[in-house]
Amino acid sequence: MKxxxxxxxxxxxxxxxxxxxxxxxxxxxxxxxxxxxxxYGLIGGEAIDQQGVPLPDETITLCKNxxxxxxxxxxxxxxxSIPRHLRPEQGLLKIRKxxxxxxxxxxxxxxxxxxxxxxxxxxxxxxxxxMIVRELTGGLxxxxxxxxxxxxxxxxxxxxxxxxxxxIERILRSAFEMxxxxxxxxxxxxxxxxxxxxxxxxxxxxxxxxxxxxVKLEHMxxxxxxxxxxxNPKHFDVLVTENLFGDxxxxxxxxxxxxxxxxxxxxLSSDGASIYEPVHGSAPDIAGQxxxxxxxxxxxxxxxxxxxxxxxxxxxxxxxxVESVLAQGYRTSDIADGExxxxxxxxxxxxxxxIQAPVAN
Amino acid sequence: MKxxxxxxxxxxxxxxxxxxxxxxxxxxxxxxxxxxxxxYGLIGGEAIDQQGVPLPDETITLCKNxxxxxxxxxxxxxxxSIPRHLRPEQGLLKIRKxxxxxxxxxxxxxxxxxxxxxxxxxxxxxxxxxMIVRELTGGLxxxxxxxxxxxxxxxxxxxxxxxxxxxIERILRSAFEMxxxxxxxxxxxxxxxxxxxxxxxxxxxxxxxxxxxxVKLEHMxxxxxxxxxxxNPKHFDVLVTENLFGDxxxxxxxxxxxxxxxxxxxxLSSDGASIYEPVHGSAPDIAGQxxxxxxxxxxxxxxxxxxxxxxxxxxxxxxxxVESVLAQGYRTSDIADGExxxxxxxxxxxxxxxIQAPVAN
Ligand SMILES: [Mg+2]
Ligand SMILES: [Mg+2]
Numbered sequence: 001m002k003x004x005x006x007x008x009x010x011x012x013x014x015x016x017x018x019x020x021x022x023x024x025x026x027x028x029x030x031x032x033x034x035x036x037x038x039x040y041g042l043i044g045g046e047a048i049d050q051q052g053v054p055l056p057d058e059t060i061t062l063c064k065n066x067x068x069x070x071x072x073x074x075x076x077x078x079x080x081s082i083p084r085h086l087r088p089e090q091g092l093l094k095i096r097k098x099x100x101x102x103x104x105x106x107x108x109x110x111x112x113x114x115x116x117x118x119x120x121x122x123x124x125x126x127x128x129x130x131m132i133v134r135e136l137t138g139g140l141x142x143x144x145x146x147x148x149x150x151x152x153x154x155x156x157x158x159x160x161x162x163x164x165x166x167x168i169e170r171i172l173r174s175a176f177e178m179x180x181x182x183x184x185x186x187x188x189x190x191x192x193x194x195x196x197x198x199x200x201x202x203x204x205x206x207x208x209x210x211x212x213x214x215v216k217l218e219h220m221x222x223x224x225x226x227x228x229x230x231x232n233p234k235h236f237d238v239l240v241t242e243n244l245f246g247d248x249x250x251x252x253x254x255x256x257x258x259x260x261x262x263x264x265x266x267x268l269s270s271d272g273a274s275i276y277e278p279v280h281g282s283a284p285d286i287a288g289q290x291x292x293x294x295x296x297x298x299x300x301x302x303x304x305x306x307x308x309x310x311x312x313x314x315x316x317x318x319x320x321x322v323e324s325v326l327a328q329g330y331r332t333s334d335i336a337d338g339e340x341x342x343x344x345x346x347x348x349x350x351x352x353x354x355i356q357a358p359v360a361n
Numbered sequence: 362m363k364x365x366x367x368x369x370x371x372x373x374x375x376x377x378x379x380x381x382x383x384x385x386x387x388x389x390x391x392x393x394x395x396x397x398x399x400x401y402g403l404i405g406g407e408a409i410d411q412q413g414v415p416l417p418d419e420t421i422t423l424c425k426n427x428x429x430x431x432x433x434x435x436x437x438x439x440x441x442s443i444p445r446h447l448r449p450e451q452g453l454l455k456i457r458k459x460x461x462x463x464x465x466x467x468x469x470x471x472x473x474x475x476x477x478x479x480x481x482x483x484x485x486x487x488x489x490x491x492m493i494v495r496e497l498t499g500g501l502x503x504x505x506x507x508x509x510x511x512x513x514x515x516x517x518x519x520x521x522x523x524x525x526x527x528x529i530e531r532i533l534r535s536a537f538e539m540x541x542x543x544x545x546x547x548x549x550x551x552x553x554x555x556x557x558x559x560x561x562x563x564x565x566x567x568x569x570x571x572x573x574x575x576v577k578l579e580h581m582x583x584x585x586x587x588x589x590x591x592x593n594p595k596h597f598d599v600l601v602t603e604n605l606f607g608d609x610x611x612x613x614x615x616x617x618x619x620x621x622x623x624x625x626x627x628x629l630s631s632d633g634a635s636i637y638e639p640v641h642g643s644a645p646d647i648a649g650q651x652x653x654x655x656x657x658x659x660x661x662x663x664x665x666x667x668x669x670x671x672x673x674x675x676x677x678x679x680x681x682x683v684e685s686v687l688a689q690g691y692r693t694s695d696i697a698d699g700e701x702x703x704x705x706x707x708x709x710x711x712x713x714x715x716i717q718a719p720v721a722n
Contacts, residue, residue: 119591124480140501140522146557154526157561161501161520164512191605196507200518223612230480230591230616244552248609252587 002035003309006066006273008043008059008095011088012282013292014072020294020348021070021301027352028305028314039066043095044074044088044282054091060098063273068308069095070301071277076284096136101267101275102167103174104134105303106250108233110257113326117258117337120230125256130236131178132253134246135171136267138163139197141243161197163242168204174268175240176212181312185216185237189225189245201242222249229253254279261293261334264300266307274308276300290343293332295322298351321354363396364670367427367634369420369456372406372449373643374653375433381655381709382431382662388713389666389675400427404456405435405449405643415452421459424634429669430456431662432638437645457497462628462636463528464535465495466664467611469594471618474687478619478698481591486617491597492539493614495607496532497628499524500558502604522558524603529565535629536601537573542673546577546598550586550606562603583610590614615640622654622695625661627668635669637661651704654693656683659712682715 005025009018022038029036041059048054054074063069074088084090108130110118115126143160150156172188179186188205190198202219209217220228222245228235229249233256241249254263263279278296286292298318306315330350333341342350366386370379383399390397402420409415415435424430435449445451469491471479476487504521511517533549540547549566551559563580570578581589583606589596590610594617602610615624624640639657647653660683667676691711694702703711 119481119485121480121482141555143519148557148561151525155561156523156525157558158504159522159556159558161522162517164517165515191608194502195520196509197518197520200509200516223608226587226609226613227616230613245609247552247584248587248606251584252591252613255588255591 003067006069010072010074011045012287017294017297018072021297043091073282099269103268105266106132132250133175133240139243179238183237189241276304364428367430369404371433371435373648378655378658379433382658404452434643460630464629466627467493493611494536494601500604540599544598550602637665
C-alpha cells in the first residue's frame with residue numbers, strides 16, 4: 001500500500017512523541033511492505049514563529065493532499081500573550097474545520113500492567129476497552145444564536161443546541177460500523193427525558209440500528225452514563241453521543257487509564273484526511289527533555305492505520321507491541337509510579353524491537 | 362424552636378427510610394428542647410392510588426404552610442403503565458415547581474469507615490467533603506424553543522440554554538454563603554471557552570465574589586471538572602454550576618461514595634419551604650423488607666436542620682452519630698460488602714442511641 005501521511009508535529013513534546021510515532025510507522029511499512037511518504041507541515045506556535053499564523057495555507061494544502069494526518073500537540077506559555085484568534089490552539093480548530101471532522105474517537109483501554117495507576121481499583125478498570133464516539137461539528141458549541149439578550153428588563157444570555165437529522169445519522173452510523181468491528185454493542189447517550197434534541201437523537205438511533213442487525217443498541221441517559229463510567233466501565237463497547245456530552249464523558253473516561261500519556265484519538269473527516277493525535281497536550285514543562293511518554297502518539301499512529309487505511313493487522317502489531325513492553329515493565333516517568341523510568345527514545349526503541357521480534361509460536 | 366415539618370413519605374422504601382428520619386428528628390427535638398410538628402401528605406404512587414393524581418392540592422397547601430419538607434422517594438413498576446403526565450415522578454416535578462426550588466445541594470462525603478466500598482482507591486476518596494450546588498430552574502432543560510424545525514429541506518431540532526443574570530446571581534450567592542460556613546472555597550464550573558452563557562456566568566461569579574472576601578473563587582471548565590472529580594476529588598469544597606452540568610457532575614460525584622444509600626440532598630426554595638430527600642429512589646425490589654439504608658434520609662434530616670432552621674449543633678449531632686455507628690461497624694446490606702448486615706430499624710436504633718449517648722470527655 002502506498003500512502004502519504006502529513007506530519008504536523010506542533011509544539012513542546014508534540015515534536016518528540018510524533019518523531020517516535022513516525023519511526024514506528026516506518027518500521028511497520030518495512031515489515032509489511034508498504035510505502036508511506038511523510039510530508040511535514042507547520043502548525044501552532046512554531047507556525048506563528050516562522051510565518052505569523054497558527055495554520056499556514058501550505059499546511060492546509062498539504063493536509064488536503066494527504067491520506068491521513070499525524071498530529072503532535074500545540075501551544076505553550078510562550079504564545080499565551082498574543083491575541084486569542086492568533087494563538088496556537090486556533091491552528092487546531094482551523095484544521096479540524098477545513099477537513100470537516102465530524103467524529104472524535106477516544107478509545108479508553110486499560111492495560112493490565114497499568115491497572116494499578118488508575119484512581120479506580122484494579123478490579124473496576126482492568127480490561128476496560130471502550131470507544132467513545134463524540135459528534136464534533138454540531139450541538140451546543142456551534143448553534144446560533146449564542147449571544148446576550150435583554151429579558152424582563154435585565155441582561156440575559158442564550159446558547160443554542162442545534163442538530164440536523166443528517167448530522168445525527170452520520171455520527172451514529174460511524175458508531176455502529178465501529179461496533180461491528182469490535183464487540184457489537186452501541187450505547188447511545190442522550191437526555192431524552194428532557195431534551196427534544198435527544199428525542200430526535202434516540203429516534204434516529206433506532207432507525208439506524210435496523211441497518212446493523214449484528215449490533216445491539218442500548219440507550220442511556222447522560223447522568224447515568226457519568227455514573228456507569230465509574231461504577232462499571234467494562235459495561236461499554238462503543239459509546240456514542242453528541243458534542244457537549246461527549247466532551248464531558250470522554251474526559252471523565254480518560255481518567256480511568258491513570259495517565260493521559262497513554263490515550264490516542266482520531267478525528268474523522270467527512271471527505272478528506274482524518275486527523276490522529278494524542279489526547280495529551282504539548283506539556284512545555286517537560287519538552288525537549290526526552291521524558292515524554294510516546295505511547296499515546298504511537299497508539300494514534302495505530303489508529304491511523306486502522307481507521308484511515310484499514311490496515312488492521314498492522315495496527316494490532318503496534319498495539320500488541322505496546323502491551324508487551326508495558327508487561328515487561330518499561331515505564332516513562334508519567335506512569336512509573338516511583339519506579340525506575342526510561343526516556344522517550346528508549347520507549348520508542350523497545351516498542352520497535354517488539355514489532356520487529358519474530359512472532360512466538 | 363417550634364417548627365412544622367411536612368413529611369411526604371412517597372413509595373417503596375421512601376416510607377421506611379422517612380420513618381427512620383422522623384424518629385431521629387423526634388429524638389433531636391427532645392434532646393435540644395425544640396417542638397417539631399410532623400404533618401403527613403400524599404405524593405407519588407400512593408397519591409395516585411388514593412386520589413388519582415400524583416400531587417393532590419392538599420399536599421401543596423400542606424407544603425406551603427410548613428417550614429420544611431422531608432421527602433422519601435416516589436415511583437415503582439406498579440405505575441409504569443399509566444400516562445406520563447400522571448406518573449408518580451410528576452408529583453416530584455410539580456412540588457419542586459410549586460415551591461420554586463432553584464438550588465439543588467448534593468453533598469458528597471466519604472466516611473473513612475466506608476472508603477473501601479468506593480470504586481476509587483481509599484487514598485483518593487477518604488476525607489472527601491464536597492458540596493455540589495446545581496442551578497435547578499434554568500438552562501438547557503427549560504429554555505424555549507425546544508422543538509423540531511426544518512432546515513435545508515430536512516428535519517432538524519433545537520434546544521435552548523437560557524439564563525437571566527438574576528438567576529445566575531442567586532445560585533452563585535447561595536454557593537458563596539455555603540462556602541463561608543464550610544471551607545471558604547468555591548469552584549465555579551462552566552464552559553467559558555465555548556459558551557456565551559458560561560461567559561456571563563463567569564462575569565457574574567467574579568462580581569458576586571467581591572461581596573465575599575473570605576471566600577476564594579476559582580473557575581474550572583466542565584470537562585476538566587469531570588476529570589478532577591476522579592483524579593483529585595478532595596480538591597473541592599463548594600462546586601457550583603448550571604443545571605445540565607450539575608446534573609452530570611453530581612451524579613458522577615455520587616459514585617465516589619460507593620453507595621447511593623449514603624447520600625442526602627436538599628432543594629432550596631426561593632421563598633417557601635425547602636425540600637430534603639435522599640438521592641436514592643424508591644427501590645421497589647427491596648421495599649417493605651426492612652432492608653433499606655436509612656442513612657441518606659437521616660442525613661437529609663440533618664441538612665434540613667442546618668439549612669432551613671440554622672440548627673448547626675443539632676445537624677452536627679446527627680452527622681456525628683452516623684459516623685460513629687459506621688465506625689463501630691454497623692452496615693445495612695447495600696454497604697455491607699459481604700459482611701454481616703443490620704436491618705433498617707436496627708440502623709435507626711443505633712443512630713438514635715449514638716445521639717442520646719452522653720458526650721465523652
Ligand atoms: Mg474536553
Ligand atoms: Mg441526574
